[in-house]
Amino acid sequence: MTDRPEFIPSCPIPLSDYPHVLLAHGGGGKLMHQLIERMIVPAFANPALNARHDSAVLDVSGVRLAFTTDGYVVQPLFFPGGDIGTLAVNGTVNDLAMSGARPLYLSASCILEEGLPLDTFWRVLQSMRQAADAAGVAIVTGDTKVVDRGKGDGIFVTTAGVGIIEHPLTIAPGSVRAGDAVLLSGDIGRHGMAIMTVREGLAFESTIESDCAPLAGLVAALLRAGLQLHCLRDLTRGGLASALIEIAEVARLGIHLREAAIPVREDVQGACELLGFDPLYVANEGRFVCFLPAGEAERALDILHESPLAKDACLIGDVREKDAGLVTMQSRIGAGRIVDMLSGEQLPRIC
């Protein structure tokens, strides 16, 4: 370690609270939010990053591009419904789609742990190729590094993606308006519970499979119909609740949900109860929310229902001036409550 040069400002998170990285800093809850808002965004501050969306939207010679990245550290590497390779491709494809972009090209950077069976790496590469083909993108550039045994965990994959935005809309949290309908593309909690039941060695009557899937086709269908999409967001780390809280904060509007309208499969609900999770906070890899004018909600649902990936799409709430910056929910028995961001780590290494 060299001495710290004079010109580096000191770390903006008070080091007396949590001087070290905790698993919860990656969990999609309050600590991760704090890490992003108080360290990462201030460090890199620029307009694209400040938009706080899944992809940066950039103008390059008059072409509107979306650009995004995600690292994948899921354990186990293979799980019901997918593996780290399918996740790494679909996750980045979906982040591009959530900006209303048509995903075009992906990069893939792999960090391998010494001792990983080459055959495992090969299976992951094959999964990535198949997922890329299914999503209509090409993996055009990559990198591989190897770290010593015990300094990694099998394989970590980081993908980045480039897409093109071919419409004039600004699909982002800042475009959400009071009166918007909030649509959800299907049942929630499957990805997280697929991972957790494998990890915990739980057996149910049927295996819970991850919902991991590319969402760009659904978004393209909504755009082709000329719908005025205000915001899209996939429901990964932190689940439905965290995604909506982030959008409510950026939009400075209230998002009101009806709990009874949010579909959760019975086996997922059972697994959540057994393991002490709330499905609202459990990660998905093939679900998204869509904000658009209430008058267009029905048409959007009709379009979504045409795809097997969104056959259970539904209206789960609306946007109001009231309770700005908050997500509120009317429970099944009629009581109202504020949906808060989780402070801890709900599900480590879920993606």
Added chain:
Amino acid sequence: MTDRPEFIPSCPIPLSDYPHVLLAHGGGGKLMHQLIERMIVPAFANPALNARHDSAVLDVSGVRLAFTTDGYVVQPLFFPGGDIGTLAVNGTVNDLAMSGARPLYLSASCILEEGLPLDTFWRVLQSMRQAADAAGVAIVTGDTKVVDRGKGDGIFVTTAGVGIIEHPLTIAPGSVRAGDAVLLSGDIGRHGMAIMTVREGLAFESTIESDCAPLAGLVAALLRAGLQLHCLRDLTRGGLASALIEIAEVARLGIHLREAAIPVREDVQGACELLGFDPLYVANEGRFVCFLPAGEAERALDILHESPLAKDACLIGDVREKDAGLVTMQSRIGAGRIVDMLSGEQLPRIC
């Protein structure tokens, strides 16, 4: 682990040889070459990847983009002349520049190990910001994941980059021609030896500092002068030798070097001899080779010499039809030899 589905072709590297990942698979030598050529390229095969260059060159709505990624796992995180943050930014900036692109935007994905001091992460973020500012690029999107203690190594950073190509040249190994001059932008071996002397706890009269630097400005100056650049390549993992061997193989031409023309600083040469390294194979992070018509070599050198980053740029060899696919070198005492790719791991986790 789920059963292997029927449709996955079997791993194309004979598993009886090396059934597991070795450190050498990341070292820039023969095993890494084999991993790329026999597993990764076949898995993702597409024209951009097949070009085997530092960046993929893509046409998006008539705009020529360069797109690249690299993962960084260097140890120690901080070393004389830089740290993992400066490396991660300059490395990707340089990969874009080597395609003749003007680097524009970077993504940054960090994999943190539980227990990393937050202050260390903050210093790395600050380094990335400073390196980005110096190179004239913006870090516009990112991601952070956390892995359990003992499943990572402090911090891994993966950057991806997007740049724009604003000239009609195809700067790539396939454009190299017999008769081309081979220019080198300065002395070699500093980055690798800066890392190794720290790791080995060696003290020399003066500290060897990494040459880590952004090269896009040098490339822009060469392009502005209207020079017919055929190929550019930065000399990272595997050093000068590996870079030239790859180019000779793709171009199917012979590259002939004069050893006496290749500058190596005395302290670097000394450290190499002490530790048993050949500077030809040692990683650099601020050096590149340039192939262009011999008649333009002098003008290119004049331009390079104007920058402190390339004040020692020199002509080190030429391209011939003879010895196609090989790199040959005339030694200081006049003997000729073939420069071969190293089979093992020379310097693990150098970048």
